Each structure stands twice: as C-alpha cells, then as structure tokens.
Amino acid sequence: xxxxxxxxxxxxxxxxxxxxxxxxxxxxxxxxxxxxxxxxxxxxxxxxxxxxxxxxxxxxxxxxxxxxxxxxxxxxxxxxxxxxxxxxxxxxxxxxxxxxxxxxxxxxxxxxxxxxxxxxxxxxxxxxxxxxxxxxxxxxxxxxxxxxxxxxxxxxxxxxxxxxxxxxxxxxxxxxxxxxxxxxxxxxxxxxxxxxxxxxxxxxxxxxxxxxxxxxxxxxxxxxxxxxxxxxxxxxxxxxxxxxxxxxxxxxxxxxxxxxxxxxxxxxxxxxxxxxxxxxxxxxxxxxxxxxxxxxxxxxxxxxxxxxxxxxxxxxxxxxxxxxxxxxxxxxxxxxxxxxxxxxxxxxxxxxxxxxxxxxxxxxxxxxxxxxxxxxxxxxxxxxxxxxxxxxxxxxxxxxxxxxxxxxxxxxxxxxxxxxxxxxxxxxxxxxxxxxxxxxxxxxxxxxxxxxxxxxxxxxxxxxxxxxxxxxxxxxxxxxxxxxxxxxxxxxxxxxxxxxxxxxxxxxxxxxxxxxxxxxxxxxxxxxxxxxxxxxxxxxxxxxxxxxxxxxxxxxxxxxxxxxxxxxxxxxxxx
Numbered sequence: 148x149x150x151x152x153x154x155x156x157x158x159x160x161x162x163x164x165x166x167x168x169x170x171x172x173x174x175x176x177x178x179x180x181x182x183x184x185x186x187x188x189x190x191x192x193x194x195x196x197x198x199x200x201x202x203x204x205x206x207x208x209x210x211x212x213x214x215x216x217x218x219x220x221x222x223x224x225x226x227x228x229x230x231x232x233x234x235x236x237x238x239x240x241x242x243x244x245x246x247x248x249x250x251x252x253x254x255x256x257x258x259x260x261x262x263x264x265x266x267x268x269x270x271x272x273x274x275x276x277x278x279x280x281x282x283x284x285x286x287x288x289x290x291x292x293x294x295x296x297x298x299x300x301x302x303x304x305x306x307x308x309x310x311x312x313x314x315x316x317x318x319x320x321x322x323x324x325x326x327x328x329x330x331x332x333x334x335x336x337x338x339x340x341x342x343x344x345x346x347x348x349x350x351x352x353x354x355x356x357x358x359x360x361x362x363x364x365x366x367x368x369x370x371x372x373x374x375x376x377x378x379x380x381x382x383x384x385x386x387x388x389x390x391x392x393x394x395x396x397x398x399x400x401x402x403x404x405x406x407x408x409x410x411x412x413x414x415x416x417x418x419x420x421x422x423x424x425x426x427x428x429x430x431x432x433x434x435x436x437x438x439x440x441x442x443x444x445x446x447x448x449x450x451x452x453x454x455x456x457x458x459x460x461x462x463x464x465x466x467x468x469x470x471x472x473x474x475x476x477x478x479x480x481x482x483x484x485x486x487x488x489x490x491x492x493x494x495x496x497x498x499x500x501x502x503x504x505x506x507x508x509x510x511x512x513x514x515x516x517x518x519x520x521x522x523x524x525x526x527x528x529x530x531x532x533x534x535x536x537x538x539x540x541x542x543x544x545x546x547x548x549x550x551x552x553x554x555x556x557x558x559x560x561x562x563x564x565x566x567x568x569x570x571x572x573x574x575x576x577x578x579x580x581x582x583x584x585x586x587x588x589x590x591x592x593x594x595x596x597x598x599x600x601x602x603x604x605x606x607x608x609x610x611x612x613x614x615x616x617x618x619x620x621x622x623x624x625x626x627x628x629x630x631x632x633x634x635x636x637x638x639x640x641x642x643x644x645x646x647x648x649x650x651x652x653x654x655x656x657x658x659x660x661x662x663x664x665x666x667x668x669x670x671x672x673x674x675x676x677x678x679x680x681x682x683x684x685x686x687x688x689x690x691x692x693x694x695x696x697x698x699x700x701x702x703x704x705x706x707x708x709x710x711x712x713x714x715x716x717x718x719x720x721x722x
Contacts, residue, residue, distance in 0.1 A: 190236025217247025222586030314347030376440015453713025
C-alpha cells in the first residue's frame with residue numbers, strides 16, 4: 148500500500164506526571180493505547196487537538212465527510228480487532244457521526260469517538276456549533292463522557308478504551324470542550340480503570356457448561372448458530388475443535404460469517420431471511436440449538452412462533468442482557484465464547500447419536516442448494532460474486548453496503564477465515580461499505596480489499612474516492628449496478644403490487660468518468676463474458692479500481708422468508 152501520509156513508528160512518549168495541555172494528553176493517551184491510525188475531520192472546537200496531531204505526526208486519515216470517517220473506523224475495528232478511533236468537531240461534525248455510532252453499537256464494534264465541544268462556559272447556551280452530543284448518543288453508545296476538567300481527561304480516556312474493548316465491544320464517545328483541550332494539567336495514565344459497576348463476566352459457570360455438555364450427548368438433532376461473538380472473542384479455533392469433536396452442523400448469522408470455515412463439510416451457510424434451506428431447516432427441526440455469540444435478531448428468527456419449536460435452547464453470550472431477551476433459553480451460559488468453548492472442549496462430551504441427522508442435513512444441502520438461472524444476456528449478480536470469489540481465491544476482505552448485493556455476497560462468497568467480512572448488520576446502513584473498505588485496508592495493508600456495493604449506497608459516500616486518489620489505496624470498488632434501490636424494489640414487487648415508488652434510478656452519473664476525475668482506473672461491464680477478464684486485470688493492478696458492473700435490473704434475492712413466516716416456509720427454494 149503506497150501512502151503519502153506521515154507515519155511515525157515509535158512516536159516519542161512524554162514522561163508521566165508531566166504538565167501538558169488536554170490535547171497533548173489525548174494524543175499521548177492514544178499512543179499508550181497503541182493507536183496507529185485516526186480517522187476524522189477538523190473544525191473549530193477540535194482545532195487544538197488537530198494542532199497536536201500536526202505536531203506529533205500521528206497518522207490521521209482525512210475523510211471528505213464525517214460519515215466516511217466513522218465508517219472507516221468501523222471497518223478498521225472489524226478487521227483489526229483493535230478499537231477504531233474517530234475525531235470530529237462539535238455540532239454538525241458530531242451529529243454527522245451519529246449513524247456510524249448507532250451502527251457500531253448494534254453490531255458490537257469497539258470505537259472511541261472524540262467529539263469537539265464548545266467551551267464549558269457556554270455549554271447550554273446554543274453557542275455556535277453546539278450540539279448536546281451526550282444526550283443524542285446516550286441510547287446508542289456503550290458509554291459516553293464529557294471532560295469538564297483537564298485533570299479528568301486521562302482517566303476518561305483510559306476508561307473509554309477499557310469499556311469499548313471489554314465485555315461486549317461497543318462505541319464510547321468522549322466529548323471534549325475546547326477550553327479543556329487548551330487547559331494544562333498533570334498527565335498520569337498508568338492506573339487501571341476502577342469501575343465497580345462494570346465487571347464483565349468472562350469465565351462461564353462450570354455447572355452450566357456441564358449442563359450443555361450433557362445436552363450435547365443426549366441430542367439427536369443438534370445445530371450450532373454461530374454469531375459475531377465468535378469473531379469478537381477470537382474463538383474460531385475453539386469452535387472448529389468443538390464442531391469436529393461433536394460433528395454438529397453450523398449455521399452462521401450474517402455477521403458471524405467467517406467465524407467457522409464456509410467450505411467446511413459441516414458448514415450450512417447463512418441462516419435467516421435469505422439464508423440457505425439447509426441452515427433454516429436445521430434450525431427448525433433441531434432438538435438442541437446452541438447459540439454462540441448471536442442475539443436472535445428478527446432477520447435470523449423469522450416468526451418467533453415457528454422458531455426452533457422442538458429445540459432445547461442453549462445460549463452462550465458475554466452480554467447477559469441478550470440471554471432470554473428474545474428466545475426462551477433453557478441453558479444460559481454467560482461468558483466469553485472462547486472461554487466457554489475451551490471449557491466445553493476440555494469436558495469433551497460424548498457425541499450424541501446424530502448420524503441420521505447429519506444424513507438429513509446433507510440431503511437438504513444436496514437437494515436444495517443456492518441457485519440462479521444462467522444463460523441470460525444480462526450479467527447475473529450471483530455469478531459475479533462467484534467470480535470475485537474465484538479470482539481472489541477466497542482470500543479477500545469483502546465489505547458491502549446493505550441490500551441485494553449484500554445478500555448475494557453473503558450467499559456466494561465462502562468465508563473460510565475470520566475478520567474478512569465487513570458489513571452493516573443490525574442497523575442496515577447504506578453508505579457503509581466503501582469507507583469501511585478504506586478502514587479495512589489500513590487495518591490490513593497487504594490484503595486484497597474488495598468493496599462490493601450497490602449503485603445507490605455508493606452515492607451516499609462516494610466522495611471518499613478522494614482518499615483512494617490521495618493515498619493510492621488499492622481498494623477495488625465493484626458496483627453491482629441495477630439502477631435501483633434493489634432490495635426496496637424487490638419488496639415493492641413482491642408485497643406492493645409492483646408500485647415502484649421512488650426506488651428506480653433511470654438517470655445515473657457516468658461512474659467510470661467519475662473515477663477518472665479522481666485519477667482512478669475505471670471499467671464498465673455490460674456483458675457477462677467480460678467479467679472474468681476485467682476482474683483479473685483489476686485485482687492484479689496495484690492501485691485503486693472502480694468497476695461499474697451492469698447487472699440484471701429485475702433479479703431478486705432467493706431463497707427468502709417472507710414477513711410473518713417461519714424457517715420452514717421459505718420461498719424461492721427451487722427454480
């Protein structure tokens with residue numbers, strides 16, 4: 148990755164118990180937290196901090212809109228496992244990152260977001276560029292702080308990183324008034340956070356582990372639902388060991404993809420609204436459902452009256468609030484997924500008599516695979532995704548926006564490795580995928596990063612092409628261009644009698660010319676016979692590329708669980 152930003156590898160740390168400004172304290176604290184990259188956008192209230200960034204040379208990525216900065220920080224966090232750091236100014240700078248904060252909260256991504264604020268003397272007076280960011284973000288953060296004195300700032304930063312990265316990860320906001328960032332105080336950063344009311348449980352109750360082990364031995368139709376908690380805990384090796392010990396099929400949530408190898412013989416693929424028939428039927432007919440690190444999202448469960456009706460439900464989660472919140476749980480296991488699986492593997496329960504069950508699951512996979520009709524004059528988006536998988540050898544980091552292209556990527560790109568799938572799950576944020584790809588590229592500079600995007604979502608944050616141009620980031624942008632809000636159009640077709648209200652885009656920009664305006668290589672593909680060659684050329688090019696791929700405009704995502712239906716009532720299972 149070629150960049151023209153200043154990288155300081157070994158920034159000089161100032162001694163503890165030294166007097167310095169609040170802004171200097173912030174940068175010194177970030178260095179002690181091993182932060183190597185900040186994503187942000189300057190403005191009046193945060194200028195003292197940006198002056199410190201200039202003087203110290205910490206790597207800062209200037210987005211062209213604050214939404215781009217927060218989504219890039221999310222992509223960085225999702226791929227690296229480290230907290231993403233975003234710095235913006237007060238008022239509109241702070242409110243422009245609210246969507247990204249909410250996105251990170253529901254998808255459990257560790258972020259530390261520093262927002263500038265007006266001086267403490269004028270807070271509450273509707274001063275220029277003042278916004279009550281504490282009030283705005285209270286429901287969508289794991290915690291938020293406002294530094295009212297410079298003496299409090301080191302403790303606040305220490306606690307913010309601790310809270311963001313422990314237990315169930317999430318975003319933390321530090322609101323930094325301008326006068327506090329200018330004021331001087333003594334810097335001390337060695338104390339461990341003292342938070343008596345915040346003590347996440349990592350080690351599960353061994354009695355509950357024993358109960359789960361006994362349930363595994365008794366089960367004849369067990370299935371595992373693997374969620375993002377596997378990835379956050381770094382528990383993929385332990386999950387693989389447990390699955391191969393017990394020979395239990397694994398269905399993944401959208402955000403859990405990659406936690407268990409997608410090409411493994413016991414992998415059923417994604418479960419839920421657009422999941423595979425085998426994954427959904429396994430959930431429906433299971434007599435033991437082991438949920439590891441998933442929150443029973445409505446897109447996974449379908450109609451709750453029909454969800455896993457025959458199953459004893461075990462739920463392993465580091466967040467006790469999720470256990471029993473949606474689905475009645477018979478075996479609750481509060482704790483870290485890695486530790487819970489380690490203990491289960493130590494117990495090594497005798498596998499249940501599930502040979503016939505595995506044969507049944509294999510039959511579902513063979514008889515009802517994912518499908519699409521080939522031979523059209525149009526480019527098929529499913530085939531496009533398969534070719535991306537082939538040309539990247541399944542080794543790329545894939546980011547997406549939200550919609551049809553997201554579902555096709557989840558269905559047809561087989562993720563064998565953790566932390567290679569970056570998408571917006573719970574909030575479903577359009578405009579997420581492209582800046583998230585930028586953050587992912589900084590997290591893994593030597594990996595191939597492919598942003599698979601819809602034409603609509605891309606237009607929400609496409610100004611971040613300027614970062615690709617400035618830094619020569621080799622992100623490959625693949626537009627799955629169906630000239631519409633694809634998933635909205637699909638729902639209007641199926642449930643609103645084809646009344647396409649404001650979901651079609653008959654007029655679009657010339658995306659290739661736009662790429663060229665940013666000095667980025669661009670391609671436009673309209674013929675399926677061109678796809679393989681263009682992808683190969685693009686992926687071999689050491690620089691950014693944008694590919695405008697015109698796909699069939701009326702292609703729908705199948706299979707599908709319609710609203711109000713259960714897993715056993717899927718539509719579009721066969722051609």
